[in-house]
Amino acid sequence: MNIRQVRTKIKSVGNVKKITRAMEMVSVIKMKKAQQKAVETKPYEQSLSEIIQDISAKIDPSFSALLKTPEENLKKELAIVISTNKGLCGSYNFNLYRHVSKNVDFKNNDFIVVGKKGAFFINKMGGNIIADFSLSNPLNDVTAIFKLALEGFLTDKYGRVRIFFNEYISTLRNEPTDLTLLPVTYKPGEEEIKKIKEEFLIEPDPKVLVDQLLRSFVEEKIRNCIIQAEAGEHSSRMIAMKNATENAEHVIYNLTLLRNKIRQEKITYELLDMMTAKESVEN
Amino acid sequence: MDTLQLKIITPKKIAKQETVESVTVPTVDGEITILPHHVNLFSLLKEGIVKVKNGSKEEYLAIGGGYLQTDGAKVVVLVSKAYHQDEIDESLIEKAVADAKKIISTTKDESERSEALATLRHAVINSKLLKKRKPKSI
Numbered sequence: 001m002n003i004r005q006v007r008t009k010i011k012s013v014g015n016v017k018k019i020t021r022a023m024e025m026v027s028v029i030k031m032k033k034a035q036q037k038a039v040e041t042k043p044y045e046q047s048l049s050e051i052i053q054d055i056s057a058k059i060d061p062s063f064s065a066l067l068k069t070p071e072e073n074l075k076k077e078l079a080i081v082i083s084t085n086k087g088l089c090g091s092y093n094f095n096l097y098r099h100v101s102k103n104v105d106f107k108n109n110d111f112i113v114v115g116k117k118g119a120f121f122i123n124k125m126g127g128n129i130i131a132d133f134s135l136s137n138p139l140n141d142v143t144a145i146f147k148l149a150l151e152g153f154l155t156d157k158y159g160r161v162r163i164f165f166n167e168y169i170s171t172l173r174n175e176p177t178d179l180t181l182l183p184v185t186y187k188p189g190e191e192e193i194k195k196i197k198e199e200f201l202i203e204p205d206p207k208v209l210v211d212q213l214l215r216s217f218v219e220e221k222i223r224n225c226i227i228q229a230e231a232g233e234h235s236s237r238m239i240a241m242k243n244a245t246e247n248a249e250h251v252i253y254n255l256t257l258l259r260n261k262i263r264q265e266k267i268t269y270e271l272l273d274m275m276t277a278k279e280s281v282e283n
Numbered sequence: 284m285d286t287l288q289l290k291i292i293t294p295k296k297i298a299k300q301e302t303v304e305s306v307t308v309p310t311v312d313g314e315i316t317i318l319p320h321h322v323n324l325f326s327l328l329k330e331g332i333v334k335v336k337n338g339s340k341e342e343y344l345a346i347g348g349g350y351l352q353t354d355g356a357k358v359v360v361l362v363s364k365a366y367h368q369d370e371i372d373e374s375l376i377e378k379a380v381a382d383a384k385k386i387i388s389t390t391k392d393e394s395e396r397s398e399a400l401a402t403l404r405h406a407v408i409n410s411k412l413l414k415k416r417k418p419k420s421i
Contacts, residue, residue, distance in 0.1 A: 044294045047359050051352050055325055201324045204312050209327050213350060220294070 003266065006259045010252055017248035023088070024241035031171070031234035038168065038227050045220050052217060055202065055210075064211040065154055066184045066218065074159035075108050078130075078152055080145065080181075080222070082165040082229040083118030085134055089233055090240035092166060092174060093117045099176035100164050101125065110158070112145060114138045114226065138226050146219045153182045163222065165229040172239065174232040181221060184214050285319035288357035289335065291344065291365050298365035299335070299344065306358055307334035308351055320355045327351075328362065330404060332412050343368055345412045347405075371409050379406045 001009075081100060083093050096118070106127045113119040116134045123129065131148055133141045152158045161182040166174040202209055289306055291299040307316040309331030317324075328349045335342040349362030379402055386399035 040296050041294055043297050044292050044361065047290070047292055047352075047361055048350075051325065051350065051359070051361070054352065201322055202326070204310070204327065209325070209350075212327065216350075223294070 001258070001262075003259060003262045006255055006262060010255045010259065013248050013251050013255065017245055017252070020241045020244040020248060024238055024245060027234045027238035027241060031231060031238055034227065034231035034234055038224075038231050041220075041224060041227060045224050048213075048217050048220055052213065064184075064207075064214050066150075066182060066211065066214045068183060074156060076158050077104075077109050078112065078149055078158040078161045079104055079109050079178075080112045080149065080161070080163040081114070081118045081122065082138070082163070082226055083113070083115035083121070084229075084233045085116045086237075087117065088240060089237035090243075092233060092236040093121070095174070096164065096166055096176045097121050099178070103178055104164075110152075112148060114141070114145070138230075139223065142219060142223045142226065146215075146222055149182065150215070150218075158182075163225050165225045166232040166236075168228040168232040168235070171235045174236055179221065179225065181218050184218060287317065287319050287353075289360070290358065291333070291346075291360045291362065293362055293365050295364075298362075298367075301337070303335050303337045305336045306360075307336075308346075308360065309333075310351070317351075317353055317358055321353050323354050325350070325352050328360070330408055332408060332415070333360065333365075343412050343415045345371070345408050366409070366412075368412060368415075371413060373410070373413055376406045376409050376413070379403075380410075 079100070081096070083096055087093070100121075104127075106125050109127060111122050111127045111129045112131045112133070113122055113129055114133045115138075119129060119132050119134055131145075133145060149158075149161045153161055160180060162178050162180050164176070164178045167177040169175055286302045286304060287306065289299065289301055289303045290297065305316055305318050307314060309329055310326045311329050312326075314331075315326070328346065328351050330347055331345075333344045333346050335344070345366045346360070347363035347365075349360065351361075352359045383399040383403040383406065387396060387403070390396050390399070
């Protein structure tokens with residue numbers, strides 16, 4: 001490499017560094033927003049599941065179609081896969097892919113995808129995508145996703161509906177997870193069972209109410225998963241970009257060393273040339 | 284005097300959290316008022332106005348549909364949305380009503396029509412809420 005090439009390279013790596021740093025900043029802000037959202041929606045989801053626990057003694061599987069156990073021979077399942085629209089977020093999507101391919105039988109599953117990256121992956125694996133919600137803001141589509149899944153479940157098309165997403169644990173950690181959305185399962189603890197034994201008045205009609213309640217519970221769960229996935233996406237992109245920026249700094253450091261070395265070499269050669277020329281003239 | 288721990292929660296935020304004396308909510312079967320030591324109750328709410336009473340102070344909130352749970356000491360109201368009186372703009376409501384009425388009279392599409400009806404219903408609740416201005420302290 002000559003000195004001119006090294007100089008151009010340093011400049012271009014410097015530009016890359018600028019871009020990755022800018023992306024890091026953007027991701028920090030987006031992550032904070034998504035985290036805020038995740039925190040704000042938490043009380044709603046929590047009280048909803050608390051209520052379900054409280055009245056679970058009164059819930060009879062016959063009340064709601066959402067609680068039915070699917071028939072044995074119904075092997076077909078539906079998987080909702082939440083990935084990202086954009087790349088450059090480290091191993092975020094790949095971890096999810098690995099989890100999906102480990103836990104899903106592609107022949108017996110239909111897919112609903114949120115996020116372009118996931119859609120590509122499922123396509124490549126030969127999965128059957130029945131709906132793709134990548135284009136708009138996924139939070140506006142929660143109801144549509146839910147309706148689609150519910151319809152498939154109620155018409156006995158699918159025996160089980162699962163959702164795959166990256167659970168947001170901390171800024172540094174995401175865990176690919178799957179949750180079974182339908183049929184709804186709940187496990188009241190020992191103490192709670194005692195508590196529930198007390199009289200509980202349910203108006204107007206437990207049947208109508210439980211069905212509605214479970215519906216909004218599942219819908220809220222989907223929404224929560226999407227919000228968590230979003231927070232995870234931004235945080236892992238932030239980390240990926242931070243690493244890229246640091247890498248670029250490292251590369252620039254090495255290239256600068258190389259540049260100086262080449263320059264010094266050139267000077268030494270010039271000096272040598274002058275010396276030999278001078279000596280040959282004198283002789 | 285006994286009090287109730289009231290919590291009004293929407294998917295976006297906790298709209299209200301305070302100690303009150305009574306809460307009046309619109310359920311699907313009609314309006315009910317919850318006082319301290321109410322029997323354990325779980326009920327379905329419809330769009331309407333929630334009245335919160337605390338001493339001589341009365342407060343009103345417009346809510347979307349949702350659920351109510353109480354055990355006599357605390358009241359949890361889970362709703363799709365909740366607005367305070369101050370958060371509603373009268374001119375916006377009038378505009379929404381006019382728009383919705385126009386859509387209802389002109390459109391043939393069923394889904395558009397039901398959407399407009401929902402907007403109208405919502406607007407009516409909001410304007411009702413506005414009329415219930417808290418009595419100004421003299």
